[in-house]
Amino acid sequence: xxxxxxxxxxxxxxxxxxxxxxxxxxxxxxxxxxxxxxxxxxxxxxxxxxxxxxxxxxxxxxxxxxxxxxxxxxxxxxxxxxxxxxxxxxxxxxxxxxxxxxxxxxxxxxxxxxxxxxxxxxxxxxxxxxxxxxxxxxxxxxxxxxxxxxxxxxxxxxxxxxxxxxxxxxxxxxxxxxxxxxxxxxxxxxxxxxxxxxxxxxxxxxxxxxxxxxxxxxxxxxxxxxxxxxxxxxxxxxxxxxxxxxxxxxxxxxxxxxxxxxxxxxxxxxxxxxxxxxxxxxxxxxxxxxxxxxxxxxxxxxxxxxxxxxxxxxxxxxxxxxxxxxxxxxxxxxxxxxxxxxxxxxxxxxxxxxxxxxxxxxxxxxxxxxxxxxxxxxxxxxxxxxxxxxxxxxxxxxxxxxxxxxxxxxxxxxxxxxxxxxxxxxxxxxxxxxxxxxxxxxxxxxxxxxxxxxxxxxxxxxxxxxxxxxxxxxxxx
Amino acid sequence: xxxxxxxxxxxxxxxxxxxxxxxxxxxxxxxxxxxxxxxxxxxxxxxxxxxxxxxxxxxxxxxxxxxxxxxxxxxxxxxxxxxxxxxxxxxxxxxxxxxxxxxxxxxxxxxxxxxxxxxxxxxxxxxxxxxxxxxxxxxxxxxxxxxxxxxxxxxxxxxxxxxxxxxxxxxxxxxxxxxxxxxxxxxxxxxxxxxxxxxxxxxxxxxxxxxxxxxxxxxxxxxxxxxxxxxxxxxxxxxxxxxxxxxxxxxxxxxxxxxxxxxxxxxxxxxxxxxxxxxxxxxxxxxxxxxxxxxxxxxxxxxxxxxxxxxxxxxxxxxxxxxxxxxxxxxxxxxxxxxxxxxxxxxxxxxxxxxxxxxxxxxxxxxxxxxxxxxxxxxxxxxxxxxxxxxxxxxxxxxxxxxxxxxxxxxxxxxxxxxxxxxxxxxxxxxxxxxxxxxxxxxxxxxxxxxxxxxxxxxxxxxxxxxxxxxxxxxxx
Numbered sequence: 001x002x003x004x005x006x007x008x009x010x011x012x013x014x015x016x017x018x019x020x021x022x023x024x025x026x027x028x029x030x031x032x033x034x035x036x037x038x039x040x041x042x043x044x045x046x047x048x049x050x051x052x053x054x055x056x057x058x059x060x061x062x063x064x065x066x067x068x069x070x071x072x073x074x075x076x077x078x079x080x081x082x083x084x085x086x087x088x089x090x091x092x093x094x095x096x097x098x099x100x101x102x103x104x105x106x107x108x109x110x111x112x113x114x115x116x117x118x119x120x121x122x123x124x125x126x127x128x129x130x131x132x133x134x135x136x137x138x139x140x141x142x143x144x145x146x147x148x149x150x151x152x153x154x155x156x157x158x159x160x161x162x163x164x165x166x167x168x169x170x171x172x173x174x175x176x177x178x179x180x181x182x183x184x185x186x187x188x189x190x191x192x193x194x195x196x197x198x199x200x201x202x203x204x205x206x207x208x209x210x211x212x213x214x215x216x217x218x219x220x221x222x223x224x225x226x227x228x229x230x231x232x233x234x235x236x237x238x239x240x241x242x243x244x245x246x247x248x249x250x251x252x253x254x255x256x257x258x259x260x261x262x263x264x265x266x267x268x269x270x271x272x273x274x275x276x277x278x279x280x281x282x283x284x285x286x287x288x289x290x291x292x293x294x295x296x297x298x299x300x301x302x303x304x305x306x307x308x309x310x311x312x313x314x315x316x317x318x319x320x321x322x323x324x325x326x327x328x329x330x331x332x333x334x335x336x337x338x339x340x341x342x343x344x345x346x347x348x349x350x351x352x353x354x355x356x357x358x359x360x361x362x363x364x365x366x367x368x369x370x371x372x373x374x375x376x377x378x379x380x381x382x383x384x385x386x387x388x389x390x391x392x393x394x395x396x397x398x399x400x401x402x403x404x405x406x407x408x409x410x411x412x413x414x415x416x417x418x419x420x421x422x423x424x425x426x427x428x429x430x431x432x433x434x435x436x437x438x439x440x441x442x443x444x445x446x447x448x449x450x451x452x453x454x455x456x457x458x459x460x461x462x463x464x465x466x467x468x469x470x471x472x473x474x475x476x477x
Numbered sequence: 478x479x480x481x482x483x484x485x486x487x488x489x490x491x492x493x494x495x496x497x498x499x500x501x502x503x504x505x506x507x508x509x510x511x512x513x514x515x516x517x518x519x520x521x522x523x524x525x526x527x528x529x530x531x532x533x534x535x536x537x538x539x540x541x542x543x544x545x546x547x548x549x550x551x552x553x554x555x556x557x558x559x560x561x562x563x564x565x566x567x568x569x570x571x572x573x574x575x576x577x578x579x580x581x582x583x584x585x586x587x588x589x590x591x592x593x594x595x596x597x598x599x600x601x602x603x604x605x606x607x608x609x610x611x612x613x614x615x616x617x618x619x620x621x622x623x624x625x626x627x628x629x630x631x632x633x634x635x636x637x638x639x640x641x642x643x644x645x646x647x648x649x650x651x652x653x654x655x656x657x658x659x660x661x662x663x664x665x666x667x668x669x670x671x672x673x674x675x676x677x678x679x680x681x682x683x684x685x686x687x688x689x690x691x692x693x694x695x696x697x698x699x700x701x702x703x704x705x706x707x708x709x710x711x712x713x714x715x716x717x718x719x720x721x722x723x724x725x726x727x728x729x730x731x732x733x734x735x736x737x738x739x740x741x742x743x744x745x746x747x748x749x750x751x752x753x754x755x756x757x758x759x760x761x762x763x764x765x766x767x768x769x770x771x772x773x774x775x776x777x778x779x780x781x782x783x784x785x786x787x788x789x790x791x792x793x794x795x796x797x798x799x800x801x802x803x804x805x806x807x808x809x810x811x812x813x814x815x816x817x818x819x820x821x822x823x824x825x826x827x828x829x830x831x832x833x834x835x836x837x838x839x840x841x842x843x844x845x846x847x848x849x850x851x852x853x854x855x856x857x858x859x860x861x862x863x864x865x866x867x868x869x870x871x872x873x874x875x876x877x878x879x880x881x882x883x884x885x886x887x888x889x890x891x892x893x894x895x896x897x898x899x900x901x902x903x904x905x906x907x908x909x910x911x912x913x914x915x916x917x918x919x920x921x922x923x924x925x926x927x928x929x930x931x932x933x934x935x936x937x938x939x940x941x942x943x944x945x946x947x948x949x950x951x952x953x954x
Binding site: 108109110111112113133154155157161165166168169178182183184185186188189190191192193194195196197198199201202204205206210221222224241245248249250251252253254294295296297298299302303306307353354355356357384386387388389424425426427428429430431432433441445446448449452453455456458459460471472 | 585586587588589590610631632634638642643645646655659660661662663665666667668669670671672673674675676678679681682683687698699701718722725726727728729730731771772773774775776779780783784830831832833834861863864865866901902903904905906907908909910918922923925926929930932933935936937948949
């Protein structure tokens with residue numbers, strides 16, 4: 001029996017004193033599935049995976065971990081990009097998968113609120129809202145597999161943030177198991193509640209380091225009955241920004257998406273699938289995928305057409321989807337681009353944000369710098385204009401030796417982040433810090449922020465057992 | 478020289494070593510203006526009032542307070558209702574007034590963001606946004622005197638929360654002076670930023686107990702070019718709730734206010750001013766003041782008319798304002814009602830919230846209980862339906878002996894809160910806890926919430942010098 005097996009055996013025996021043994025997975029083959037997120041980086045393997053079926057079971061598990069000093073990392077749908085939810089500590093760590101806690105506890109149409117357990121897949125939660133005539137507006141590429149707990153823990157963004165906000169803006173209440181096993185019950189559907197500190201805000205976006213979200217009360221909206229989708233071409237990012245300014249003003253808060261795609265991104269999509277065609281006659285440097293949506297009594301088609309007619313001075317070409325199937329085809333272009341941009345291999349996936357007014361300057365500076373530093377690489381640029389959020393990715397040259405790629409990715413990221421710093425941007429708009437972005441985060445964070453963050457970590461997880469070492473190393477002072 | 482004067486003298490001398498003496502007010506007459514908020518309760522008097530002119534001056538002041546153990550309470554426009562921003566500690570406390578830090582640092586139309594100092598009066602900030610064609614949607618009865626720092630520190634609500642959210646939802650970034658004088662710089666206008674813990678969330682709504690907000694970056698919206706306002710009558714609160722459900726669905730997120738007023742409230746307004754008339758022919762038990770707003774290309778009048786036509790089965794009567802002046806007259810009824818409900822004397826001002834689906838049941842149960850316990854008192858009920866937020870106030874019988882009124886108010890509050898507990902409500906939807914609601918808060922708060930809150934207080938203000946004793950007593954464990 002090697003050291004890993006011996007430790008695993010001892011931890012499993014300890015935990016089995018507090019929870020049914022049947023919720024603990026120790027078989028090496030079974031553990032593989034819980035070992036890797038979408039970052040593609042192999043961080044480590046869990047000592048074991050616990051799969052509690054209820055808040056009470058999780059509470060017992062964590063109380064036991066706390067008594068015996070067993071480190072744990074909560075895990076959702078494994079769609080993260082920063083290594084935040086996989087085991088990585090050299091001293092050994094258990095994974096707590098929320099996948100079995102996947103119930104929809106309630107949907108209330110009058111309150112426009114639903115209560116969902118952390119392990120519920122986002123698409124299932126959205127379907128339950130939809131069945132009640134409501135919209136749960138969190139919309140992500142990974143919605144078929146990501147889970148609500150992970151959405152909350154990472155403050156997930158996505159396509160509709162412009163209209164409906166980040167996950168944080170949609171959380172009315174939370175139920176959380178703390179590092180010591182206590183249950184914090186903040187599961188309310190009140191819209192206004194100014195009683196003392198709003199503790200739920202701390203758990204949202206804290207990447208599992210302060211507590212394990214077990215259920216969330218989420219804001220719903222009336223489900224739009226009409227959606228108008230347009231694919232538009234302009235000459236430059238500056239023109240795209242002008243178009244955005246007009247859209248915001250003319251579409252009266254009904255704008256639900258305004259996605260920027262530079263030509264190289266569209267080409268990725270068109271090259272990857274023979275059934276996809278350029279929606280426009282000619283090639284253009286910059287595209288916008290825009291969507292407005294509304295319920296009821298609004299001439300939404302007229303709104304979109306009027307806005308586009310008024311923008312004839314900026315637009316070079318464009319098409320409005322005439323039905324849902326056509327709109328889906330337009331969105332498919334973006335989806336295929338995202339999936340296929342890396343040709344199946346590693347590449348620099350960035351997720352940065354700048355003030356909206358800096359988007360054009362930032363992209364122009366960044367592309368110029370990358371053209372100098374990495375002339376053979378291919379930058380793919382797209383993003384959510386209304387959120388100032390850009391995915392400016394860099395694909396290694398075809399045929400580059402695999403062993404050279406990690407260094408190239410790192411060097412390209414340094415170039416990009418250097419430009420970003422000059423534009424007052426964030427190195428992580430949506431994806432969080434986890435392990436992957438930690439060095440870049442710690443390089444930039446100010447001492448006061450880090451000190452306050454460490455004090456919070458100490459207050460909530462004094463033994464540093466929960467997702468320790470993600471975002472920052474809590475122990476170092 | 479009495480003990481107060483002697484302590485005042487010594488504290489002033491200490492502070493004058495760190496900041497210009499000219500920013501310290503010690504004259505007893507000058508201090509009066511900084512001693513009382515709108516709660517009408519006399520809590521105490523400040524040792525002195527410091528009026529820093531810059532973040533740096535405030536930082537020096539607080540560092541000095543921290544070195545010498547001088548308790549301080551930050552103060553904005555003194556429009557609070559819970560005694561959170563006035564001196565009250567028996568051992569003596571200085572007031573830090575932000576009134577001189579009132580600059581608008583920037584308004585950026587492309588970013589839809591403005592940066593405003595804490596002492597800026599809300600109306601001034603709104604006017605600056607308006608001048609740039611934007612809307613700062615915080616809208617409160619006290620907006621002519623409340624200040625941005627107080628709005629942030631109390632997570633202010635108001636009329637437009639339904640559409641635009643609480644102050645929390647509008648804060649993009651903060652600059653804060655900590656209890657030890659360090660400046661935390663989180664003053665960003667990024668829309669998405671998932672780098673580590675979102676520390677600003679802790680300061681929002683913490684009523685000055687964790688840090689002193691010196692400036693805020695706030696989200697703006699396109700200024701609506703059209704507003705439609707209607708005053709509607711229905712038979713019951715149940716009918717009002719049905720109407721709300723339809724309005725949300727039919728008005729497509731353009732609904733910006735949906736205010737409930739029961740008949741006794743309207744009567745207060747009509748009795749108080751001879752120039753005000755009932756907008757409708759006959760009396761009805763329940764009224765709704767509804768508003769939709771939009772920019773640009775939407776037939777907003779048609780939207781409102783269509784919705785009302787469709788609700789003929791619920792509506793008993795109603796009028797749509799045909800111009801801004803008429804709309805202002807409708808809003809004036811609500812304003813006069815709020816101002817005059819207490820006939821200038823003390824009364825129970827409540828500020829509770831329940832899930833939207835519980836509004837009708839809660840109001841009905843509460844009014845029935847109050848009719849039993851206080852048959853001679855007059856309940857005035859109004860509120861923000863879309864937020865589940867009710868102001869169910871109780872006016873003492875005319876002619877009640879002044880010395881009997883405080884006990885009556887307290888007893889009526891107990892009756893109300895007892896019903897509220899049964900409906901899963903909050904005793905403070907908008908106003909916070911401060912001192913006035915502390916007993917009711919501590920009676921209801923669970924041990925885990927209180928423990929975590931105290932740990933946060935300890936982490937941010939280890940010497941317990943900042944607004945100590947508001948919300949909860951930080952020292953008691």
